[in-house]
Amino acid sequence: MFVLVTGASGQLGKSLNRFVENNILNHQFVFATREQLDLSNFKNVRRFIEKNQFNIIINCAAYTSVDNAETEKEQANLVNHLSVKNIAEVARDNHIKLIHISTDYVFDGSKLASYDETDNTSPLNVYGKTKLDGENAILSIMELNAIIIRTSWVYSEHGNNFVNTILILSQKKDKLNIVSDQIGSPTNAKDLAGAIVSIINNKKFYETDTPSEVFHYSNDGECSWYDFAKEIVSLSGTKCIISPIDSKDYPQKALRPKYVLMNKRKIQDYFGLEIHFWTDSLKSCIKDLSASSN
Numbered sequence: 273m274f275v276l277v278t279g280a281s282g283q284l285g286k287s288l289n290r291f292v293e294n295n296i297l298n299h300q301f302v303f304a305t306r307e308q309l310d311l312s313n314f315k316n317v318r319r320f321i322e323k324n325q326f327n328i329i330i331n332c333a334a335y336t337s338v339d340n341a342e343t344e345k346e347q348a349n350l351v352n353h354l355s356v357k358n359i360a361e362v363a364r365d366n367h368i369k370l371i372h373i374s375t376d377y378v379f380d381g382s383k384l385a386s387y388d389e390t391d392n393t394s395p396l397n398v399y400g401k402t403k404l405d406g407e408n409a410i411l412s413i414m415e416l417n418a419i420i421i422r423t424s425w426v427y428s429e430h431g432n433n434f435v436n437t438i439l440i441l442s443q444k445k446d447k448l449n450i451v452s453d454q455i456g457s458p459t460n461a462k463d464l465a466g467a468i469v470s471i472i473n474n475k476k477f478y479e480t481d482t483p484s485e486v487f488h489y490s491n492d493g494e495c496s497w498y499d500f501a502k503e504i505v506s507l508s509g510t511k512c513i514i515s516p517i518d519s520k521d522y523p524q525k526a527l528r529p530k531y532v533l534m535n536k537r538k539i540q541d542y543f544g545l546e547i548h549f550w551t552d553s554l555k556s557c558i559k560d561l562s563a564s565s566n
Contacts, residue, residue, distance in 0.1 A: 369472075376422055379532050
């Protein structure tokens with residue numbers, strides 16, 4: 273199969289690239305960065321995809337700056353909604369399987385129990401709304417052959433993310449105040465990349481004209497950002513003190529859901545995936561970061 277991966281310079285794109293490099297796969301991958309394939313140029317995207325006759329598109333591209341999206345609404349909508357709508361149209365017209373990555377921020381966090389894929393969505397911020405609009409565009413355009421994977425709190429050894437930020441700050445400061453009243457599940461991008469490859473290696477993925485589906489994926493377990501930071505510092509061996517604070521004491525432009533856990537049973541059962549506990553995956557990331565710095 274000939275596979276296009278968009279958003280190749282992002283965390284998940286880089287993690288997918290690394291996974292492909294380190295494993296023998298029966299697929300040929302093209303990893304396209306924004307500079308190589310500007311998704312906002314709709315005609316060029318269609319031309320590129322049709323010329324290369326891809327069988328699968330994995331759309332990792334996204335506008336992910338949650339706070340900046342509040343003031344950069346048009347750009348967030350362009351990347352997370354309109355560009356996704358265009359990709360879905362091209363995929364439908366050319367009978368291409370599509371895997372699209374979405375977010376837990378489509379929920380408002382008021383359920384206080386794990387969210388199923390069929391639960392009502394109600395995003396609290398512009399980022400979540402534009403990602404939901406992207407989901408809805410896919411489902412309205414592609415009744416068949418699309419998979420949407422909602423994930424949460426993604427981090428990796430690549431680029432800017434919570435893990436790297438805490439590691440850097442904990443080496444510079446004696447104390448950090450971290451929000452303790454927002455609960456979710458971290459996701460190591462390496463694990464998500466492995467899950468995506470497992471899906472495209474699964475014969476179920478190639479069943480003809482399967483209804484488009486939404487799935488949830490993150491690492492197992494739950495924690496607050498405070499718990500997450502404490503574990504990062506503990507594993508890294510720094511002496512920085514992590515103190516809990518409430519969201520109201522750490523004002524941000526965008527509202528965040530207080531409690532979003534996603535039920536992952538559907539993706540586990542359908543594709544036979546094994547999901548690692550969040551602390552184990554964090555240990556793996558810290559180990560990878562340590563190895564790359566030596």
